[in-house]
Amino acid sequence: MANSTSKTVYDIFQSMEYGAYSPSTAATARAWLERHSYSLGFFMDGKFVCPVDRQTHTVTDSTGGTVCSVICAKDEDISSCGSSASAGFKTWSELSGHRRAKVLLRLASTLQRYTQCVSELCDLCQSPCSLPALIRLTQYYAGWAQLQDTLMPEWIPRGVVAVVVSDDCSFHSIWLKVLPALAMGNAVIMVPGVKLAPPTLLLAQLFMETALPAGVLSVVTGDTSVGARVAKNNQISYLTYSGSQQDGEVLAKQTAGWGLTISLCLSVSAECPFIIFESADIDSAVDGVIEAAFKKKKDWQWVLCVQESVLDSVVSRLKLRITGLKCVPLGSESDRTLVDVAVQDALQQGATLIQSCSPPASGALYPPTVLCGLAPPSSAAVSPPPGPLLPLLSFRSAAEGVALGNRTPHGQAASIWTEDLNLALETAKSLCVGSVWVNSHSVMDPSLPQCGRRDSGNCTDGGKEGLYQFLRPSPSPALPRSTPTSLDYAAFGTTASGFMVPEGFDPSSVTCSCSQYVGGKLCKADSGCSRTVQAPGGAVLAHCPDGGRKDVRNAVEAALKVQPGWLRKSPAARALSLYSLSDHLEKRRREMAASIQAQTGLSMEEADKEVELSISRLSDWAARCDKQSGGMPPLPQTGSALSAPEALGVVGVVLPDAKPLLSLVSLLGAAVSMGNAVILVPSEKYPLPAIDFIQVLQASDIPAGVVSVITGRRNQLTQALANHSEIQAIWYWGSLEGCQFLQHTCSSPLKRLWLHCEEVEGNDGGKYWSHSSPSLQEEMWREAVVWKSVWIPTA
């Protein structure tokens, strides 16, 4: 600073520098910290609690100076927090939506009053946050609290929700989960990363000014283990995580088997394509790149993809624009090593660099750098390094551009630049990401859902869609809390077939040998083995194939071939196919009822009732094909926004024992009507109705491969489904161990799980399936889709 103050007017007149702004002193934030003696505790039961003898962590500012310290929770802290939260939940959930909305609106105005303090503290802790955006988020979800009773009458809050956020996440993303959770009547326990802890604690305190009942909002701090330890507290009924992939995966594995529904949003470090087509306004696109890619705290890892015909003009503009940029501070000294290695690697692979200046010899600083001439296999393009490095890839045609954008395991967001509206909309549709920004980037609004694909997450945040993770239909049971068993994940579902020649063979009944249904063909199991289907009395009804991983593989291959075409069909055509399925079920009504009766031992009358309900359920789904749609959320900026449900792809369904036909058609209908392909695993105990249903499927005009039915042992097939990465979601009814196995295995690669433990749920006699509540069907179709938001700004 010393030499810059001595600069004369003439020096500056010649160099025309902007001059450095002295950093803010953050006086108000520091005053708040001083009140807490620079040592922050937990926030629970409406007040700060600062127990002694806890391990402490230090929060540092950008210069490495100490801001304050936070303490690490012990199990006793977590359990007292859990009980106060659960008491808070009782009071809070009983309040009307209107009362809850009032509290949130008061928070919005409180935030307005303390804007300076909050943003100073965020900056101090190196997690900058836009306060106006936060205030808008608060107001937006206050609105949903107000409307909850009217618009979502059959949905109830989940209970105590844990929101776990890793250090590298933005402050905003905590509240993107906390505010809808509160709005819907849940109590929330926040577990922020160390850096995010001080501003989170401040906001929790500000919440107390809004007359939020004590216990509804708590903050527990500590290292990365705290999240998993909070999850084990049995007061919690739902855990949602936002942050880095690594920590998320660990958390998911640690919480497997605790009977806790968890969802992950792994947007941090997600690789996002920034695609510039030849029809783009190149200058604006380059401005966008410069703005997005070289921030100190990047929300996403951008990878620049440029159409070959405009590559030169993009590169020449990048060169011009990058020259004025200063070096960007890195997170740490170790990041510098990573950056150096990545640049060396790229150079060795023949990349050329565009840099604003040569990098300083050492230190946590690096100039903005574009790595040109990379190809998709280059390590910098596979896993982009931290810091201001931007890999650049080129492509020939628009289709290749989309392929390049879809090449990674991530699916968070994409920015596409073209003045051609058709190309923009087609590309937006084909990209496998949750958010698409046309001629813009990083636009976030509370009304736009953010829903990662693939490894970028399995939950939907934001918008109305983001509310449902914090709600459940009132007739639907919650996953019961349990403790994990010591499960050998590698051995699960791999025991050899226990096939035995049945003793006491009854010569009077000749049992038939059934087939399974894979890719539209009847076939035996790949292994050639089969198992007996027995009536409740023990009589052998049939022999069904004992399917395994090869059969699942074949079914997935068939599904992948046919699903895109099924999705492209008009919704009305899908509706007709489902109506035909319902008609054919009606034609075989007696046979199906007889099959249910033989398999389950129900009376013929009851079996017939189940068939009747199944026919009507299929018609429901047929009717919904062209009714379930997204919308155009109104945004504060001008332009058009779309939020649309999209099919998941291939869904694996492990069916329950209860109501074997009705449950099958309900889940099949939900998945297939939304454009998915589905692989059904019938109940191990009662497979016969599903096997007989194959004939209905064959007769209908559902395209071959959209629905496959694989019979066999549940654990074997669950294991096979879990280990096929093309399967995007698994809906599971089964044992606690199965749930535990799936939670553990499907954390990487990530799948969407919808888990049910039959051991506990099973005793309601299948009422869940015959229930006519609209919220149940809504829950099913919401499970069957992912959301895509497209933002097309206009002037």
Added chain:
Amino acid sequence: MTIGDRNLDRPWVSKVRVNTQAVLKRAQQVQGCKVAKKQWQAAWLLKAVTCIDLTTLSGDDTPSNVHRLCMKAVQPVRHDLLKSMDMHDKGITTAAVCVYPSRVADAVKSLKAANSSIPVASVATGFPAGQTPLKTRLEEVRMAVEDGAMEIDIVINRTLALTGQWAALYDEVRQFREACGHAHMKTILAVGELGTFTNVYKASLVSMMAGSDFIKTSTGKESVNATYPVAIVMVRAIRDYYLRTGQKVGFKPAGGIRTAQEAVVWLALMKEELGNEWLSPHLFRLGASSLLADIERQIYHYVTGRYAAYHELPMA
């Protein structure tokens, strides 16, 4: 200095694409660029002074107010103020004086008498509407040059631009270029009347291809004057032209620029989009009449720490 002439490159012009909202957003960003206080502000403001085309374009212009204007151009900031910043001997004058063709002779005379080499610029070609016959518009240019104008600000024919007759526009501007001879030619696009950003970009390209030394936003007589978004479009065209031909064309915003704060934003815009090289009177001009007074007041404040009364600074 005459820029080498080019032929009209039609495919280049027809491929132009401008995304309006992205340009607006960029303009917002540029306005957020902050220059530090104290000597930084003073230095930037003095830079702005050296880029001003000090202008009077009124029906009631007479030799006496043109003379006053010229004297102000020679000594734009009070000598004692410059001296206290050690800038009195750094040749701080405005870039040019800009008048109507009929006043060119007066201005040249005044500046000569003051021993100043500040060039005199003249608007021409049926300013501001350009709706006079081509023959008289060309004649106007020639007469202004004969009277001693070193710089000619021509206005383009908006009719041709709006109807997409780019070849005809190119030909007209080429003829003006020839009529200017050795004088610099600044081409006024009258952006307020071109309809879309894409048209502004295309008109910029065509004007540059036809040999303009500067492109200028407006006459100051349209309802919409120099705005930051339109400037972004024009400087991008300049950048595009530079990248393709290696030739540097200047930019002159004009109309409605009144405050020192705005002048700093204009400089920041040039620095951001084109780099430091465009921060000199060779490649950047500010067309303004009342701007200088505000800048002088700000400099007075920097030097003395007080706000000046109007009578403390010499009138123009």
